[in-house]
Amino acid sequence: MILDVSKGLRMPGEEIPFLVEGELDPQDVMGETVEFPDKVTLEGRYSVTGVNTIVVEGELTAVARGKCSRCLNPVDFPVRVPFSEAFVTGEATDDAEQFSYEGSKLDLSLLALTLAVLELPIRFLCREDCLGLCPKCGKNLNEGSCSCEIDEDDENPMSVLRKLLKNNEEV
Ligand SMILES: [Zn+2]
Ligand SMILES: [Zn+2]
Structure with missing residues (x-):
């Protein structure tokens, strides 16, 4: 999920709209596999705010697919989360907490993954009153x-x- 920021680098301070789509690999979240069956979208604006800094803000949209914790059926959970992050380059990247970039390419994959995983429910439920499986015969x-x-x-x-x-x- 690469954002080309060359336009912004030519126009420091300008807010440039962007839309980046990509795919996220399935993740192991607390022992359960969570998939992202649809394209993940990051949409918003970025601006070059300093020699070494680009601020990216907008909204992530994704669909997370997990298993209902009671009946084990697949459940799709829509994820929509706003973000505002600074990406740095050069010497400023020594800070491990920061997202970094090289040249005119910003890799948004790690940001997307972090946002999506943090937004997941503690457990998936197909519906609030899911009755689950019979503990004896396993019937739904x-x-x-x-x-x-x-x-x-x-x-x-x-x-x-x-x-x-x-x-x-x-x-
Ligand atoms: Zn269920
Ligand atoms: Zn039974």
């Missing part, structure tokens, strides 16, 4: 119930606690 309960008998006492941590309390009372 959103598609209907199964005939398994779930032992409430095994499944519900509260009932285990209740049992413990009851035992204590009897002592």
Whole structure:
């Protein structure tokens, strides 16, 4: 995802509109693979604000595809995140926190990846009230119930606690 800034370098201080599209590789996020099936877009303006500095601001648009944490079906999560970052070149690049550029080419891939990953939900859900899978037979309960008998006492941590309390009372 390369932004050619040669126009801006000829016109320091001018805000130049840009649109860059690209693809992001699947990422391992907390042990789950997250894919970006569509093109990722960065759109906004950049300006050369100093001898060594270019400020890039705008909005990233992407679609992140993960697995529902309850039923494991794929879920598409739209990502839209504003950004404003300074890119530096030359001696200023010693600061590892900074994004850097060489010549008239700005590589926006790392910025795009950082923005997209930070914006991901802690866990994907296909819908708020997803019923998940039956812990016994694995059936997707959103598609209907199964005939398994779930032992409430095994499944519900509260009932285990209740049992413990009851035992204590009897002592
Ligand atoms: Zn689900
Ligand atoms: Zn079942």
